[in-house]
Amino acid sequence: MLGFITNRMISMVFTIWAVSFIAFAIIQLPPGDYLTTYVAQLSADGDRVDPAAIQALRDQYGFGEPYLVQYWKWTVGLLHGDFGRSFEWKAPVSELIWGRLGNSILLEGLAVIVMWLVALPIGIYAAVRKYSLGDYLATIGGFLGLAIPNFFFALILMYLSFIWFGETIGGLFSPEYQNAHWSFGRIVDFASHAWAPILVLSMAGTAELIRILRANLLDELKKPYVTTARAKGLSEFRTIMKYPVRVALNPLVSTIGWLLPALVSSSVIVSVVLNLPTAGPLLLRSLTSQDMYLAGAIILLLGILTVIGTLISDLLLAWIDPRIRFGSK
Amino acid sequence: MVSETMTDIAAPAVIKKPVRESQRALMWRRFKQHKLALVGLWIVAAFYLVALLAEFLAPVEPGAYNPRYTYAPPQAIQFISSNEDGSWAFGPYVNGYKSTIDKKAMRRTFAIDPEVKIPLQFFAPSEPYKLAGFIPLSVKLFGVSDPKTPLYILGADRLGRDLLSRLIHGTRISLSIGLAGVTLSLFFGIIIGGFSGYYGGWFDSVVMRVIEFIRSMPTIPLWLGLAAALPKDWSAIQTYFAITVILSLIGWTELARVVRGRFLSLRTEDFVTAAQLDGASDWRIITRHMVPSFMSHIIAAATLAVPGMILAETALSFLGLGLQAPIVSWGTLLQDAQNIRTLATAPWLLTPGICVVVIILSLNFFGDGLRDAADPHGR
Numbered sequence: 179m180l181g182f183i184t185n186r187m188i189s190m191v192f193t194i195w196a197v198s199f200i201a202f203a204i205i206q207l208p209p210g211d212y213l214t215t216y217v218a219q220l221s222a223d224g225d226r227v228d229p230a231a232i233q234a235l236r237d238q239y240g241f242g243e244p245y246l247v248q249y250w251k252w253t254v255g256l257l258h259g260d261f262g263r264s265f266e267w268k269a270p271v272s273e274l275i276w277g278r279l280g281n282s283i284l285l286e287g288l289a290v291i292v293m294w295l296v297a298l299p300i301g302i303y304a305a306v307r308k309y310s311l312g313d314y315l316a317t318i319g320g321f322l323g324l325a326i327p328n329f330f331f332a333l334i335l336m337y338l339s340f341i342w343f344g345e346t347i348g349g350l351f352s353p354e355y356q357n358a359h360w361s362f363g364r365i366v367d368f369a370s371h372a373w374a375p376i377l378v379l380s381m382a383g384t385a386e387l388i389r390i391l392r393a394n395l396l397d398e399l400k401k402p403y404v405t406t407a408r409a410k411g412l413s414e415f416r417t418i419m420k421y422p423v424r425v426a427l428n429p430l431v432s433t434i435g436w437l438l439p440a441l442v443s444s445s446v447i448v449s450v451v452l453n454l455p456t457a458g459p460l461l462l463r464s465l466t467s468q469d470m471y472l473a474g475a476i477i478l479l480l481g482i483l484t485v486i487g488t489l490i491s492d493l494l495l496a497w498i499d500p501r502i503r504f505g506s507k
Numbered sequence: 508m509v510s511e512t513m514t515d516i517a518a519p520a521v522i523k524k525p526v527r528e529s530q531r532a533l534m535w536r537r538f539k540q541h542k543l544a545l546v547g548l549w550i551v552a553a554f555y556l557v558a559l560l561a562e563f564l565a566p567v568e569p570g571a572y573n574p575r576y577t578y579a580p581p582q583a584i585q586f587i588s589s590n591e592d593g594s595w596a597f598g599p600y601v602n603g604y605k606s607t608i609d610k611k612a613m614r615r616t617f618a619i620d621p622e623v624k625i626p627l628q629f630f631a632p633s634e635p636y637k638l639a640g641f642i643p644l645s646v647k648l649f650g651v652s653d654p655k656t657p658l659y660i661l662g663a664d665r666l667g668r669d670l671l672s673r674l675i676h677g678t679r680i681s682l683s684i685g686l687a688g689v690t691l692s693l694f695f696g697i698i699i700g701g702f703s704g705y706y707g708g709w710f711d712s713v714v715m716r717v718i719e720f721i722r723s724m725p726t727i728p729l730w731l732g733l734a735a736a737l738p739k740d741w742s743a744i745q746t747y748f749a750i751t752v753i754l755s756l757i758g759w760t761e762l763a764r765v766v767r768g769r770f771l772s773l774r775t776e777d778f779v780t781a782a783q784l785d786g787a788s789d790w791r792i793i794t795r796h797m798v799p800s801f802m803s804h805i806i807a808a809a810t811l812a813v814p815g816m817i818l819a820e821t822a823l824s825f826l827g828l829g830l831q832a833p834i835v836s837w838g839t840l841l842q843d844a845q846n847i848r849t850l851a852t853a854p855w856l857l858t859p860g861i862c863v864v865v866i867i868l869s870l871n872f873f874g875d876g877l878r879d880a881a882d883p884h885g886r
Contacts, residue, residue, distance in 0.1 A: 193720060193723065196720055197724070200724075200729070201732075204729075204732035204733065204736070207732070207733070207735075207736035208735070208736050209738075321868060321871070322864075322868075324871070325814075325864050325867040325868040325871065326864050327818055327821060327822065327860070327863055327864075327867075329822060329825055329841075330841070330857070330860040330863065330864070333841075333844060333845075333850065333857060333860065334857065334860075336847050336850065337847070337850045337851070337854055337857070340847055340850070340851055341851070346847050348847075435723065436722060436723070439722070439723055439724055439725045439726065440725075440726075442725035442728075443725040443726050443727035443728070444727070446725070446727045446728055446731070447727055447822055447825070447826060450826060451845070461728060461731065462731065462826055462827075462828075465731055465732065465735035465828065466735065466827065466828070468735070473732060473735070474732075476728070477728045477729065477732050480725055480728050481724055481725065481728075484723060484724065484725055485723065488723055
């Protein structure tokens with residue numbers, strides 16, 4: 179197990195390094211550099227531009243130096259928690275992103291939990307009662323869940339809630355709870371807002387999980403050990419839950435690896451539609467205003483978040499499946 | 508009697524030749540068994556036909572605006588009209604609008620006026636245009652005889668533009684960007700995946716790591732980051748191609764994986780070894796022996812990749828970082844429906860989203876059917 183973890187850790191470090199390289203490339207993509215924009219903005223605001231301060235910034239970020247030197251200075255800054263400055267918000271990037279990133283993680287985590295909670299019983303039911311009405315409904319729902327773009331689903335939800343309840347859904351908290359500490363009231367308030375984004379975010383993943391679980395379980399149900407368990411007089415419920423479901427779950431855990439990137443992706447766009455205080459709208463805004471250090475930091479952190487999530491799912495898989503732990507491929 | 512039997516025996520016994528169906532016929536037969544795939548095929552074909560004939564099918568120009576009809580609701584096409592004297596007439600028409608100005612909301616509200624009938628005309632004359640860019644025509648499939656009368660079968664948008672016409676033109680852009688993106692991805696995928704699978708070795712390991720890496724990244728942030736760097740002053744055509752390239756920069760991985768897998772499994776087949784022993788060049792072995800044997804699989808995989816491309820374009824344009832204003836695509840159309848006030852006034856602006864759902868479902872079913880049919884002997 180230890181060897182497996184070390185192995186995965188090393189490959190994760192390499193992946194994160196690659197993510198940082200891409201994030202930096204995106205920072206560098208737009209024409210002009212950050213400092214020129216910054217100086218132009220300072221003078222436009224009527225602030226006096228202090229040449230010494232500008233020179234200090236120039237040295238700190240390595241502007242005008244080769245690409246790799248700039249990248250190096252940027253990464254060294256990252257390791258000290260310095261993500262550069264956002265010229266639009268006139269604040270260090272690190273001050274802007276953590277709270278929003280926390281909201282992203284919270285929503286995505288909840289969406290993963292909801293996916294599993296919904297997909298498990300439905301998937302098991304669809305496999306055990308194959309070709310029943312419920313199975314067909316699950317299949318149709320699954321197809322629709324995969325075909326409806328998440329932002330379109332969010333729009334429809336917004337429209338329906340407005341038409342039926344006269345309420346606009348959006349945001350994560352009511353104004354009075356915006357900056358409050360966590361309390362029972364805030365949790366209730368959060369739940370009354372968060373159900374919509376969580377529903378939208380978990381839809382596609384749930385559909386996919388149901389499909390995979392159903393297929394896996396159908397394969398397992400045919401196997402002789404199920405007949406044996408039944409023949410020995412185990413109740414039908416225990417027969418299914420104790421053996422085939424446990425086997426069918428393993429490939430499902432490994433799907434988190436690619437479910438997570440899709441989830442992070444869709445949370446960006448859904449957050450824009452539903453106006454959520456997560457990293458998504460901030461990313462979009464920073465990109466449209468070419469606030470590249472902020473954008474780069476968000477892309478980097480979303481990437482790292484995904485990599486860590488995938489690592490967790492891998493470790494989880496290794497923990498429940500000895501075949502992976504002991505390295506037989 | 509006797510003589511007859513004699514001739515019977517003398518006649519050469521007809522040996523029934525075994526009917527051997529071509530691979531293509533087998534595939535088609537297999538494909539037809541998948542009813543949903545067949546339905547999908549027809550819907551996809553219909554959509555692409557609409558895309559091809561966009562100028563002819565769209566009753567008005569996609570950019571033609573008329574501020575008098577801001578957010579005018581959809582008109583239903585009716586066929587039977589009753590006149591005041593009780594007589595009946597048959598012929599397609601739509602009703603006009605009664606508009607009142609809502610002083611409080613500062614906007615016009617529309618109601619369908621059943622008294623006013625605007626007859627629809629098939630093959631209505633129009634300004635001359637070039638169908639698909641090269642067939643000169645000056646007639647539309649249908650339209651109104653008097654260009655001043657309103658025709659908004661799917662409703663109007665903020666500028667009083669006809670949603671139906673825009674949707675038809677958007678179909679062309681959204682569907683073609685799906686095809687173009689997949690073609691480009693296929694190009695990268697076949698070259699990179701082919702090299703990787705055929706030669707193996709360190710190149711293969713590097714490519715596989717790169718593919719794994721790209722697939723483990725959230726795509727929308729990356730796409731947004733790349734799309735945001737496009738110069739704002741680029742022309743519509745330039746942006747269109749740039750977006751296609753950006754989509755395929757990430758989209759090639761899946762196709763490369765499929766191609767690589769096929770190459771790996773075929774590399775050790777006897778017929779490939781035989782060709783190698785015959786001294787055929789690598790190029791000849793790949794193009795003449797290997798590619799034809801898995802082309803159908805590649806086509807199926809490519810079909811299944813089209814929905815992803817369409818979704819990605821829609822999402823990018825919806826966020827405002829994909830295709831830009833003068834280009835009409837499903838994504839840019841949905842951009843108009845972003846806030847709840849607009850939605851509450853004009854829910855018909857969501858129609859492009861329904862098109863997205865329908866085409867994605869159809870392409871998925873069609874692709875599933877193709878995938879099964881690609882291997883007609885399997886299962």
